[in-house]
Amino acid sequence: MSRVEINHAISQLLRVCQRLSHEKDDRDFYYTTELLTTELISGYTIHDWFQNPEVSQQEKAFFRTIINRKHLIKETDFPGSELIVEVECGQKMTAVGCLAAYESESYVVSMNTSVLWQMEEIAGTYVTLERDDQEVSVENCCFEEQLTSLGDREKARMRLFVSSGKELWEKRELLYPHLCFCDCVQEQLEEARITLHIQMIMKRLQVLEDYFKDYDGRFNKNDVGYGCRGESETVEKSDDLRRLRVFRTPYGKEEFFGWHISFAGNFPGRIHFIPDAEHGLGIVGYIGKHLPTGKYTTI
Numbered sequence: 093m094s095r096v097e098i099n100h101a102i103s104q105l106l107r108v109c110q111r112l113s114h115e116k117d118d119r120d121f122y123y124t125t126e127l128l129t130t131e132l133i134s135g136y137t138i139h140d141w142f143q144n145p146e147v148s149q150q151e152k153a154f155f156r157t158i159i160n161r162k163h164l165i166k167e168t169d170f171p172g173s174e175l176i177v178e179v180e181c182g183q184k185m186t187a188v189g190c191l192a193a194y195e196s197e198s199y200v201v202s203m204n205t206s207v208l209w210q211m212e213e214i215a216g217t218y219v220t221l222e223r224d225d226q227e228v229s230v231e232n233c234c235f236e237e238q239l240t241s242l243g244d245r246e247k248a249r250m251r252l253f254v255s256s257g258k259e260l261w262e263k264r265e266l267l268y269p270h271l272c273f274c275d276c277v278q279e280q281l282e283e284a285r286i287t288l289h290i291q292m293i294m295k296r297l298q299v300l301e302d303y304f305k306d307y308d309g310r311f312n313k314n315d316v317g318y319g320c321r322g323e324s325e326t327v328e329k330s331d332d333l334r335r336l337r338v339f340r341t342p343y344g345k346e347e348f349f350g351w352h353i354s355f356a357g358n359f360p361g362r363i364h365f366i367p368d369a370e371h372g373l374g375i376v377g378y379i380g381k382h383l384p385t386g387k388y389t390t391i
Contacts, residue, residue, distance in 0.1 A: 093205065094133070095133065098133055098136060098205070099147060101132075101205055102147075106155060108236055109158065109201060110154065112201070114292070120162075120163075123159065128159065132203075165288075169192075172222070173218065174186045174219050175217070176359050177217075181207055185365040194230045196292060197291060198291070199230060199231035200214060201232075203234070204230055209232070210235070211230075212242075214229060214237055215227065217231075221290045222317035255287070257290060258281070260274050267297070267301075268374075270304040271300055271304060271306070271373060272371075272376070274342065274377045275276060275342070276339055277378065278293060292380060293361070296355040299318050300363070301355055304367070307374070308372075310369075313351065323351045323389060324385065333386070336384060337349050337350060339378060341368075341375050347366055349378060352364045359381050360382050361380060362381070362382050363376060363378070363379050364376070364383075
């Protein structure tokens with residue numbers, strides 16, 4: 093591709109983002125560091141594009157709003173999974189943006205730099221430590237003409253969409269019938285306002301729901317998967333650290349919630365829970381930032 097063609101592809105990307113923002117009221121953009129660092133052609137990155145006098149100031153200003161006010165996602169946000177796609181000539185690569193879209197049940201907006209990114213659906217292999225590799229796909233929008241079909245698919249998905257932590261709390265019994273939640277979780281969920289963050293929480297709650305729907309009273313962290321683990325001996329023996337993990341259950345009892353699984357989002361998150369053999373379900377006591385430990389002293 094030439095520099096002129098790359099500039100056209102960037103303009104096309106920005107037009108799609110603008111229409112998503114204005115027409116569909118979708119302003120929750122996420123981007124990866126590759127957008128800023130990858131050489132689009134030899135010796136030409138986004139930084140060079142910003143220095144190009146032939147590019148309009150209006151386009152540069154809109155691009156800055158994306159990178160300054162939106163959300164950066166990194167490969168380290170997803171320590172237990174990756175999504176591998178095949179690009180030209182059989183070459184394979186990890187697509188962090190596609191991974192984030194798949195795990196949050198969202199979609200990708202791509203720049204037209206290869207045939208792969210032109211597709212309405214991008215196919216790839218979803219790899220995790222917990223399960224066998226899966227062939228999956230994520231919705232993609234590269235051209236303005238694809239916005240119509242994307243909108244139709246979005247409407248179907250929105251019927252089940254949860255738009256806020258408050259709404260997630262209100263729908264908790266419907267979505268997770270084999271989990272119950274301590275009252276303190278309501279306030280924690282209501283602080284969650286970023287779409288990707290909420291979707292990541294929902295993904296991990298579904299992991300717990302899937303486990304506890306077949307729970308027979310004998311808890312096995314390995315069957316939960318997704319890095320389920322208990323607290324360290326340091327936390328267990330520290331009165332102050334242990335107290336941070338004690339919550340009142342819906343049955344009125346103060347319990348230590350040592351079991352937890354992680355979730356990604358706009359901060360490293362944890363869901364603390366305990367198995368409840370008496371009622372045959374899981375009790376969720378905390379959803380939020382990583383609680384302090386001997387090594388990490390602040391939330």
